[in-house]
Each structure stands twice: as C-alpha cells, then as structure tokens.
Amino acid sequence: MNNQMKPSNLSKPSDCLCHIEPGELSPLPAPYEDFNQVTIPPLNPEKVKHLETSLDDTIAIGIPKPANKEEEEALVLRFLSGLKKLFEKENNWTFLQPLMLSMEHCAKCQTCSNACPVYEMSGRKDIYRPMFRAEVLRRIYKKYLKPGGKITAKLTGDIDLNWTTIARLAELSYRCTLCRRCATVCPIGVDNGLITHEIRKLFSQEMGIAPKELHDKGTVQHLRVGSSTGMNPLAAKDSVEFIQEEMEEITGYKVEIPWDVEGADILLIHNAGEMLAWPENVGAFATIFQAAGLSWTLSSEAVGYDAVNYGLWYDDVQFSRVAVRHADIARRLKVKKIVMGECGHAHKALTVIADRLLTGDLNLPRESAMVTLEEIVRSGKLQFDPLRNDFPVTLHDPCNMVRSMGIVEPQRRILRKIAPGFREMTPHGVENYCCGGGSGFAIMSGYNFAQWRNLVGSRKKFLQILNAFEGEPREAPKYVCAPCSNCKGAIRDIINYYHAEERSRLYYGGLVELIVNAMVDMKKPMIRFGDEPSWRS
Amino acid sequence: MGFYLLSYLCIFVFILATAYRIYRQITLPIHVRWELYPVQHETAARAAYGGSYLEEVNWWEKTHKRSLFNELRYMLPEILFIRGLWKENRSLWRISFPFHFGLYLMIATSGLLVVHALVILGSDYPAAPGGTIKSLLDGLIVVTGWTGLVLGNIGSLGLLSKRWTEPELRNYSSFSDYFNILFIFLFFVSALAAAVFTDPLLVGAKAYAFGLLTGGLPLNGYAPGQSIAGGVAIVSASLLAAYIPLTHMSHMFMKYFLYHKVKWDDAQNRRGGRIEAAIMENLELKPTWRANHVDADGRKSWRDIASSAPKEK
Amino acid sequence: MPNPKRILIVDDEPDIRTYLSTLLGDQGYETLQAKDGEEAMQKVQAGPPDLITLDISMPEKSGIRFFREMKTDDRWKHIPIIIVTGVSEDFKKFISSRHQVPAPEGFVSKPINQEEIMNLVHSLIK
Missing domain, CATH: 3.40.50 (Rossmann fold)
Incomplete structure (x- = not known):
C-alpha cells in the first residue's frame, strides 16, 4: 500500500485514501487464524452513493455529498468560521488553553503513534496516526487563519483546503476513541486525543455534523425523552420492575429498588442502556446497596435515570445541558451525593469535566461506584x-x-x-x-x-x-x-x-x-x- | 560593537517573546479539567500506579494531600534526562538526549560565563583576579562548555539525519523542521570549531560575556569576531535566543503549562472558591456557534444555553 | 370486505398513528387509535382488537406496562402485539427474555419500514 502518505494527501482527490488489504491487520493467534485474512466488507454502493466515503473502508457519520460547487464552498467557509471559534474564549473557554498548548508544541516525533491501538492494529496505516489529523488541523489553521499563512505554509507545512479535506477530516475524527493513551506517552505533553475532540466539536457546534447515534438519537433524545435509549421515565421504571422481581428468582434474595426518595444519602445513576442490555447489573447494585443497609435511591425524572453524557465526545453545549440536568435533579432530591454506576464516560463527564461548569448548589458531591463498593466490601457488612x-x-x-x-x-x-x-x-x-x-x-x-x-x-x-x-x-x-x-x-x-x-x-x-x-x-x-x-x- | 548590539537586540526579543507567551497563557480563561493520570503531585503511593484523590470515599470532605517532593522527583529526571522519551521511544532518545542535554549545558555555561564576568567586575578590573573561585569557574566553564558542544553536535546531526532518513518522520516534516535543527547545528558546529581551532579554554566566550555585561568593555584586549567560527557562533547563538520562543521549540519552558495547567491540573472547584468565581465569569461569555441545536444568538450566555433544551429540528 | 380485522394502534405521536392508520387502512384493516397505554386498555376492554401495534415510551402508561398487563391477562394474552418503537435495539432482547411475559409476536424499529411491518401484520392475522 501507499507508504508515502503525508498530511497534504488528505486534500488530494481519490475514491479511497486508505484501504486495508486482507492480511494487513495484526495477526491473531490460534484458534482465530481464520480471521487473519478477513477485512472490512465493502460498503453497499447503493446505500452510500450520496455520501462522502473517500477516507477509508468505512463511514461513521455519513456526510451527504454537497449538491454543487457553491454548496461545497459555503461548507468550506463554514468550517473556517468554526475553526476560528475554537480559538476564541467566548466560544471555547472550556478547552481553549489545552487546545492552544497542544496545537503549538508538537515536535512531530511520532512517539504517540506506537501507543495507539488503532494505528498499530490497522497494519500501521498513516491516516490513523494520532498526530495525522492534528497535523492536518494545525496546517489548515496556520495557513488559512494566521496572517501571512499562505506564504508561511510553504515553510511550515502546506495543505489545500477543499471540501474533500473537510469531509475526510470529519470522518477521521471518528477513527480515534479519545482514549488518550497517546497523550500519556508524549514527551512534551501534547494531547492528540484532545485535538480530535475539538475537531468533532467544530463539526457539531458550527456545522451540525455528528453521527446520528451521538446526536439525534443520543443527546437530543436524552434531553427530549429522558434517555438516549429512547425510554421515557415510565418505560425505565417498568423495565426495572422486571429485574427487581427476577432478582429473587436468580439469587433467592429479594430486593426493593427505591425510586425518587427525597433526602436519601445516595442518588445512584446508571447508564440506562444497562437496564435493557444488562439488567442484572442494575439488580446486583440494588442487592449490594440493600444488603449493606445504604440509604439510596434512583431518580425517575427524565435524564435523571440515564447517566450517559454523549456530549463529552463531540459537543460542549450538549454536554453542559445534560450535566446541568443531572446535577439539578440531585439537588432537588436533596441527596448527599451522586454515585456513578458502572459507566466510564459518565464518571468522567459528571465528576471531572462538569466540575468546572457546575456552580453553587449545583456543585454537589459525586463519587465513583468503584469507591462506594470498595467501602462496602471492606466494611465487613457483607x-x-x-x-x-x-x-x-x-x-x-x-x-x-x-x-x-x-x-x-x-x-x-x-x-x-x-x-x-x-x-x-x-x-x-x-x-x-x-x-x-x-x-x-x-x-x-x-x-x-x-x-x-x-x-x-x-x-x-x-x-x-x-x-x-x-x-x-x-x-x-x-x-x-x-x-x-x-x-x-x-x-x-x-x-x-x-x-x-x-x-x-x-x-x-x-x-x-x-x-x-x-x-x-x-x-x-x-x-x-x-x-x-x-x-x- | 555590532556583535553586542545584535546580542542585546536578540536578548530583548527573547524576553519579549517569552513574556508574551507566558502572559497569553496566564490570561486565558479557566478551562474544564482534562487531567491525565498519573498525576505526579499525588502522594507517592498513589502516583506510583496513577491513582487520584477520587479513589477516596467522600473525597470532598478531606483535604487533598499533595506531594511537592514527589512532583519534583518526577520532574527532575524528566527535564534533565528526558525520561519519558527513554521509556517510550528509546531510539529517538539516543539522539534527542544528547541534543537536549547539550543545549542545557550551553545554558549552564552561559550562566557560568555571567557569574565569571560578575566575579571580575567585583574585583579590581582590569587587573585579572585570581583565587579559587576564579579557578573553579574557569574549570567548570571548560567542562560544561566542551561537553555541551560535543553532545550538541552529536545530537543535532543525529536528529537531522533521523528526520531526513526515516519515512515516518520525513513524511511529516516541513522545511522549518529541518531549518530549526540546522540552525541549532550551525551554532554547535561553529562554537566547537572555534574551541578546537582557536580557543580551547573558552577565553573568548568569557570575554564576550564580560563585554555583554559592561556595554562592550574589552577583557584582556578581546574583540568579538576574531575568528570566523567564533563570530558565527556569537551571531547564531544570539539569533537562536530570539528565534526559539517564536517557535514550537518554546516547549522548553512551555512544557510547564502543558503539565501543570492541563495534564496535572486536578484542582477541585469548591463552593465559594477562586475556581468557582472564574467559572461564573466564563458562564457569562456569549458563544456564537452556528449549528441549530446550539441556539446561540450572540446574546445568550453559556449559562442560558446550558440551562435550556436544544432547539427542536 | 365483510368483516375486517381490527388493529389497535398505540402511540403517543399523532403522526405515527396517522401514518400507521393510513397504511393499514389501505390494506383493508379497521384501525383504532390510542395515545397511551391507559387509553389502549380502555379500547381493549371496550372490544378486543385482532392485533395491536405498540409504542414503548408513552405518558400515563408505558408500552411495557400495557404489554405486561395484556400478556398476563387470560382474556387478552392471545392478541398478537407488534412492538413499534424507537427504543434501542437492546430492548428487543430485553423484553423477549423476561421471565414474567412471553416474547412479543413482532418487533419493528422506528423509523418504520413499511414492507417489514406489513409482512408482520399479514403473517400474524391471516
């Protein structure tokens, strides 16, 4: 395959910038060798004929192709206006300092690449390098938004900005899981995961481009219906009722799952997907909390029974809305603390990120279930x-x-x-x-x-x-x-x-x-x- | 005198550019937390595996124990020996370390040269002073200077050839990446040449530093630019001082912000505290993002928007 | 058609009710509508339909509660229910593996695929 991939290639037209051939993925051991020649099945041409598919073998967003040149140019301008906003405190106070620091200090040493599981497993495809998309953004920013950028670009790294560049960059921001392993190994402290996060934000907050699972069916549905699963409060309660009854059948131990108990010590918030996909998890939490004699409750208020906050992954505005709702529900329930169930991103969203968003009585204590559970296990109550x-x-x-x-x-x-x-x-x-x-x-x-x-x-x-x-x-x-x-x-x-x-x-x-x-x-x-x-x- | 004027100008640019970079950082609005563990100011027991105060039950009721000692114990080898790179990218470390350590030794040598000049000024100039301090300084300057120059030449040549020959570096490098290393190499190679061929005891460097501090007074009849190599070394060192803070190479000191203001910034927002006040200010900022769901009109603040529902399609 | 089969459409969104009602009506079925589980139960009691399409997230009484009441009542449990919902895919597995109720006779995800739902309806009430 193409071993001479450079950031500037992102703007060069082609049907597929990066294709993985059979046998290129990292090999699996026995008894899984039969998967070693398996590769990503081609997209159905009928289904994607109106979509931008020129990055690699898959699509995450499914961006519609613009109808004509004028539309393309309008989108390019819109992208640039969004890029500018990423560097303005009115629009991006949330991440301005981390973004500026990571944009300005990369030494292009590639130490991050070796830390990235996507890059490594893909057969080391250049476009999946953590710094690839960061370097593309850096070049666009310097060339198109800095004074004299068109001239300095010849010296500091050039790239053409056209609709192809943008459509590919949007898709490329969804080939990284924001795991930030790359950032831990960077000798300078540059965070390419953060830059990916900011690219996603630009597309969502300025251009309204985001995967439907995260936006339409995600945060929008969460705020409108009450949960990104689509379950409204009644449906959630009725689902949990099943598992409450079944727990006695499963373990022989009867549990009561408390709802909306004002003044309880703990408001437990689960990822609502748990109630449907792994209801035993919800039942197990109830069993432990009840056996340990904790004062706790679930909330049946819309948003309050679903800990997820997909905004963390692509949109600060949606993030803030969900976080404020979570905190406000706990405040009105007058609980002593919120305990986050077994959901990693919800942990970080409400405990760490929202810490610099919630003020006054919305800033109430948040604790990881790992910690609450350890305390119970250590206490000798069980x-x-x-x-x-x-x-x-x-x-x-x-x-x-x-x-x-x-x-x-x-x-x-x-x-x-x-x-x-x-x-x-x-x-x-x-x-x-x-x-x-x-x-x-x-x-x-x-x-x-x-x-x-x-x-x-x-x-x-x-x-x-x-x-x-x-x-x-x-x-x-x-x-x-x-x-x-x-x-x-x-x-x-x-x-x-x-x-x-x-x-x-x-x-x-x-x-x-x-x-x-x-x-x-x-x-x-x-x-x-x-x-x-x-x-x- | 032209050499001195250039050096003064470059030092002025260095101070201005560095001050501007730092000023820009400290006037930025407080951002949301985005720390990454291990956070090294945690207690030694926790930092060892990357734990945080969030591992404690009811952490908000406790004072957060921090360890400056632990932080320094991590930072020192990180800064001096580039330990992160040693651990994660050994082959690059083998040239990056001599390169950086060479630069550090050059900075150390510059400091010693200034001290040396001050010692002379403190005695009865122009009579050459003697004594143990002077001999000690003379010896140190030769050791740090020579070691730094040798390491710096090895490092910059190594970096240059690695960047040029390895596709994963070359494909991402621009003209300026080569230029920057070449620029530094030019200094190292000219300074080494000057030392080897004309001035093994770095007498010229000492005299130049003395001249810099005194507005050009000659020490033992020295005038800058007596050898071509020495002249090039002075000019390139001066220009580098001005150039580095203008580029990504400012990571030399900006790393402080990358670590302390982002990677290790785990400071909690307490009710009624300084952080809360800063957040309240931020929440009054008025965004102008244009996607429909944001529903920003330039008048609504972040606070208004965060407490509203997204606009229905 | 002398004695058309009756289908009860339960959904809190009027657009969906209208859409399904038109779709099924065009195929010769008689349709009834209910905006939530509460109203649906009243309609069932007034005269049991031959089939029910059931949304899940609804006010007053959820589709889950209504489904459970129907499937645990000897009078109504034979009436086939097609769940038509925007709730995530995991819901299908969830409701089909509960001990308290049998699996629903049909399951259609929103946005509704016309052919899919018509095939299901036809196969359930011949």
Missing part, C-alpha cells in the same frame, strides 16, 4: 465466599475512569478479595488499552462501522484478553470484568464477532455481578456461563 468466584477473571480498565480520573485501585482491591482467579492484563491500569468502543464507538454501528470496530478498533483489546487467559484450558469459562457499559458493549461485540464464547469460553460482565456472586447470603449464583451456573448450592 460476608463473602470467594470460592464461589473460582474461575479465571481479568479486569478491563475503562479509559475514562482510569487514565482520565485516576480511579485504579478500588476495583482491584475488591477483586483481590472476592475473585481468587483474578489476573491483570498487560499492560493495565493507566497504561491500559481502550476496548475499541470509546468515544461513542460502542453504540455506533451504521453501515459497516461495527466491522471496522471489531476488526481494527477492538483488536488490541481482544489480543490482550486472550493473552490474560493464556495457559487456561479452553473449556474453562473465563470472565472479563468490565465495569463500564460502553466497554461491555464493545467486548460483547468482539466475543460475538470472533465466536470467542465457543472457541475460548469467554464471558464478560460488570464488577457488581462478581460481588453478588460471592455473597454468602445468595442462595443461587448470579453468574452463569451459558447454561452452566458458576457455582452449585
């Missing part, structure tokens, strides 16, 4: 039989919770206490690899994007998981503990895609399920491997 979890367990570190928040050890201290078969992945903690579902990818599956994610984005994680269980017999069930809804979504998809349940007996789930599974008070096991219970009563 009795455990760790042998009930006597199977191989590994832990996935959600980037937002670990690398971006420093919540690393509480979940490990719990696992060491309740899961004798716990082992780490390599590397782990703040050096972990993304699941491939970060920054919205786990919920994006239009066109053939899910295949791109499974084959390229999640490939490194899949290798890491296989590696963590190396030496275990094939027929032994293995548990990947991923305390994050989006990570679970991505891991579920790789297990299905690579038939890893059949071939390696890989199962996955959250942390609370493991905790409940080891609780002595449970008459029956919480965790099952297919039809097989994890322990017998």
Whole structure:
C-alpha cells in the first residue's frame, strides 16, 4: 500500500485514501487464524452513493455529498468560521488553553503513534496516526487563519483546503476513541486525543455534523425523552420492575429498588442502556446497596435515570445541558451525593469535566461506584465466599475512569478479595488499552462501522484478553470484568464477532455481578456461563 | 560593537517573546479539567500506579494531600534526562538526549560565563583576579562548555539525519523542521570549531560575556569576531535566543503549562472558591456557534444555553 | 370486505398513528387509535382488537406496562402485539427474555419500514 502518505494527501482527490488489504491487520493467534485474512466488507454502493466515503473502508457519520460547487464552498467557509471559534474564549473557554498548548508544541516525533491501538492494529496505516489529523488541523489553521499563512505554509507545512479535506477530516475524527493513551506517552505533553475532540466539536457546534447515534438519537433524545435509549421515565421504571422481581428468582434474595426518595444519602445513576442490555447489573447494585443497609435511591425524572453524557465526545453545549440536568435533579432530591454506576464516560463527564461548569448548589458531591463498593466490601457488612468466584477473571480498565480520573485501585482491591482467579492484563491500569468502543464507538454501528470496530478498533483489546487467559484450558469459562457499559458493549461485540464464547469460553460482565456472586447470603449464583451456573448450592 | 548590539537586540526579543507567551497563557480563561493520570503531585503511593484523590470515599470532605517532593522527583529526571522519551521511544532518545542535554549545558555555561564576568567586575578590573573561585569557574566553564558542544553536535546531526532518513518522520516534516535543527547545528558546529581551532579554554566566550555585561568593555584586549567560527557562533547563538520562543521549540519552558495547567491540573472547584468565581465569569461569555441545536444568538450566555433544551429540528 | 380485522394502534405521536392508520387502512384493516397505554386498555376492554401495534415510551402508561398487563391477562394474552418503537435495539432482547411475559409476536424499529411491518401484520392475522 501507499507508504508515502503525508498530511497534504488528505486534500488530494481519490475514491479511497486508505484501504486495508486482507492480511494487513495484526495477526491473531490460534484458534482465530481464520480471521487473519478477513477485512472490512465493502460498503453497499447503493446505500452510500450520496455520501462522502473517500477516507477509508468505512463511514461513521455519513456526510451527504454537497449538491454543487457553491454548496461545497459555503461548507468550506463554514468550517473556517468554526475553526476560528475554537480559538476564541467566548466560544471555547472550556478547552481553549489545552487546545492552544497542544496545537503549538508538537515536535512531530511520532512517539504517540506506537501507543495507539488503532494505528498499530490497522497494519500501521498513516491516516490513523494520532498526530495525522492534528497535523492536518494545525496546517489548515496556520495557513488559512494566521496572517501571512499562505506564504508561511510553504515553510511550515502546506495543505489545500477543499471540501474533500473537510469531509475526510470529519470522518477521521471518528477513527480515534479519545482514549488518550497517546497523550500519556508524549514527551512534551501534547494531547492528540484532545485535538480530535475539538475537531468533532467544530463539526457539531458550527456545522451540525455528528453521527446520528451521538446526536439525534443520543443527546437530543436524552434531553427530549429522558434517555438516549429512547425510554421515557415510565418505560425505565417498568423495565426495572422486571429485574427487581427476577432478582429473587436468580439469587433467592429479594430486593426493593427505591425510586425518587427525597433526602436519601445516595442518588445512584446508571447508564440506562444497562437496564435493557444488562439488567442484572442494575439488580446486583440494588442487592449490594440493600444488603449493606445504604440509604439510596434512583431518580425517575427524565435524564435523571440515564447517566450517559454523549456530549463529552463531540459537543460542549450538549454536554453542559445534560450535566446541568443531572446535577439539578440531585439537588432537588436533596441527596448527599451522586454515585456513578458502572459507566466510564459518565464518571468522567459528571465528576471531572462538569466540575468546572457546575456552580453553587449545583456543585454537589459525586463519587465513583468503584469507591462506594470498595467501602462496602471492606466494611465487613457483607460476608463473602470467594470460592464461589473460582474461575479465571481479568479486569478491563475503562479509559475514562482510569487514565482520565485516576480511579485504579478500588476495583482491584475488591477483586483481590472476592475473585481468587483474578489476573491483570498487560499492560493495565493507566497504561491500559481502550476496548475499541470509546468515544461513542460502542453504540455506533451504521453501515459497516461495527466491522471496522471489531476488526481494527477492538483488536488490541481482544489480543490482550486472550493473552490474560493464556495457559487456561479452553473449556474453562473465563470472565472479563468490565465495569463500564460502553466497554461491555464493545467486548460483547468482539466475543460475538470472533465466536470467542465457543472457541475460548469467554464471558464478560460488570464488577457488581462478581460481588453478588460471592455473597454468602445468595442462595443461587448470579453468574452463569451459558447454561452452566458458576457455582452449585 | 555590532556583535553586542545584535546580542542585546536578540536578548530583548527573547524576553519579549517569552513574556508574551507566558502572559497569553496566564490570561486565558479557566478551562474544564482534562487531567491525565498519573498525576505526579499525588502522594507517592498513589502516583506510583496513577491513582487520584477520587479513589477516596467522600473525597470532598478531606483535604487533598499533595506531594511537592514527589512532583519534583518526577520532574527532575524528566527535564534533565528526558525520561519519558527513554521509556517510550528509546531510539529517538539516543539522539534527542544528547541534543537536549547539550543545549542545557550551553545554558549552564552561559550562566557560568555571567557569574565569571560578575566575579571580575567585583574585583579590581582590569587587573585579572585570581583565587579559587576564579579557578573553579574557569574549570567548570571548560567542562560544561566542551561537553555541551560535543553532545550538541552529536545530537543535532543525529536528529537531522533521523528526520531526513526515516519515512515516518520525513513524511511529516516541513522545511522549518529541518531549518530549526540546522540552525541549532550551525551554532554547535561553529562554537566547537572555534574551541578546537582557536580557543580551547573558552577565553573568548568569557570575554564576550564580560563585554555583554559592561556595554562592550574589552577583557584582556578581546574583540568579538576574531575568528570566523567564533563570530558565527556569537551571531547564531544570539539569533537562536530570539528565534526559539517564536517557535514550537518554546516547549522548553512551555512544557510547564502543558503539565501543570492541563495534564496535572486536578484542582477541585469548591463552593465559594477562586475556581468557582472564574467559572461564573466564563458562564457569562456569549458563544456564537452556528449549528441549530446550539441556539446561540450572540446574546445568550453559556449559562442560558446550558440551562435550556436544544432547539427542536 | 365483510368483516375486517381490527388493529389497535398505540402511540403517543399523532403522526405515527396517522401514518400507521393510513397504511393499514389501505390494506383493508379497521384501525383504532390510542395515545397511551391507559387509553389502549380502555379500547381493549371496550372490544378486543385482532392485533395491536405498540409504542414503548408513552405518558400515563408505558408500552411495557400495557404489554405486561395484556400478556398476563387470560382474556387478552392471545392478541398478537407488534412492538413499534424507537427504543434501542437492546430492548428487543430485553423484553423477549423476561421471565414474567412471553416474547412479543413482532418487533419493528422506528423509523418504520413499511414492507417489514406489513409482512408482520399479514403473517400474524391471516
């Protein structure tokens, strides 16, 4: 393939700037060699004939082709006006300083490239280098918005700005999961993940261009209906009622799930996707909190039962709206603190990012469920039989919770206490690899994007998981503990895609399920491997 | 005198450009948190694995223990030995380290030259002073100067050839990337040539520093530019001082902001505190983003917009 | 048609009700409409339909509650229900694997694919 890719190539017309040939992706070990020649299936030409598809083998947004030259030129101007706004405090006070610092100090040493799982797994395709899109933006900014830029561009790096450049750059900003592993290794402290984030914002906030899963069905639906799942408050409550009843059947322990209890100590907010895709997680939380005697509640107010904040990934305005709603609901419920359920990006959104947005009585305490759970496990209020979890367990570190928040050890201290078969992945903690579902990818599956994610984005994680269980017999069930809804979504998809349940007996789930599974008070096991219970009563 | 005038002008530009860069940073509005762990001012136990105060139950009720010692223990080898690059990109470190350390030694040598000049001024100039301090300085200047020049030449040549020969660097390099290294190499090579061929004890450098501090007084009959190499070294060093803060090479000191104001900025917003006041100011800013859902009209503030619903399509 | 089959369309969005009503009406079905689970239950009690299309997120009474009431009541549980919803794909698996209720007879995601829903309706009420 093309080994002479340069940032300026982004504006040169071609049908497909970067194509992955069979055999180019990083090889998988036995028994998955049959996937080594598999590559991303071509887009259906009928379905995408009116869309911009010239970047690579997939599309994440599906940007409509402009009707004519005039429309193209108008879009280019609109892009430039948005780019200018990224550097204005009125428009971008939220990230202005980090953005300026990262834009001005890259030494182009490529240390970041080796840290990026997408770049590495893709067969080292240049366009996926963390600094590639940053360098494109840097060149456009210097050439078109700095005085004398057209002349200095010849010296500092040139690029042509046309509609192709822009359409490709928009798509390219959705080939990075914002895991920020590149930023941790940068010797200078430049953050290419941040620049990707800012590119996404420019497209959304100025041009109204964003993947529909994040915007229309995401934040817009979240704010309008109450949840990005599409469940309104009644539907959410009625769904949870099922699982409340089923918990007694599953574990033999009866739970009551409290709603809208004013003055409770804790407002627990789940990712509402959890209620539908992994309802046992919601039930397990209730079991633990009830058994530990906590004063807690869920909220049934619109937005209050869905912790997600997709704005974190692409739009500061939508981000602010969701965060303010979350905080306001907790304020009116008069709870002492908000506890974030097993959802990594929601953790970071409300705890860290919104910390410099919420003022006065909206700024109320927020805590990670990892911490709350560790306190319960350590308190001695619950009795455990760790042998009930006597199977191989590994832990996935959600980037937002670990690398971006420093919540690393509480979940490990719990696992060491309740899961004798716990082992780490390599590397782990703040050096972990993304699941491939970060920054919205786990919920994006239009066109053939899910295949791109499974084959390229999640490939490194899949290798890491296989590696963590190396030496275990094939027929032994293995548990990947991923305390994050989006990570679970991505891991579920790789297990299905690579038939890893059949071939390696890989199962996955959250942390609370493991905790409940080891609780002595449970008459029956919480965790099952297919039809097989994890322990017998 | 032309040499001195150029040096004064360049030092003036250096101060102005550096001050401007720093001024611009400290007057920017407070931004949202975007820290990245490990954050090195955490306690040693936590920094070791990248933990944060958010790992504690009810963290907001506790005082956040920070460790300056731990931060310095990390920063020193990072700054001096470029430890990050050692860990993540060893082959580049092998040339980047001599390059940077060479530059550091040049800065150290400049400092020693100034001290040397001050010592002379403190004694009864023009009689050459003696004594242990002077001998110590003479010795140090030779050691730091020579080591720095040798390392700097190895490093800049190495960087130049690596950037030119490796596609992953070359494909992303522009004219200015080569120019910058060449510029630095020009200084290193001319200064080394001057030292090797005419001035192994760096007498000229000492005299030039003395002249700089005294408006051009000659020391032991020195006049700048006696050798071509020495003249080129003075001119290129002066121009570099002015040039570096104008480019991305300002990361030498701007790294402070990249780390302390972003990567390690984990300061909490407490009710009634300084951060809250700064946020309140930001929330009054009026955005003009044009996408429909934002619903900005130039009159609504961030506060208004954040507490509203997106405009329906 | 002498004795047309009756279909109850339950959705809080008038546009969807009108759309489905026109679509099904054109195929000779008699259609009834309800704007939420509460009204739908009244319509069922007034005279059970042959099939129900059911939205999930609705005010007063959600589609989940209504579905549960229908499928646990011996009088109505034989009436086929097609869930027509914008709720995420995971919902299908969720509602189909609950212990308390049988799986819904049909499932259609919004935006509605005309052919998909017509095929389902035809196959469920011959």
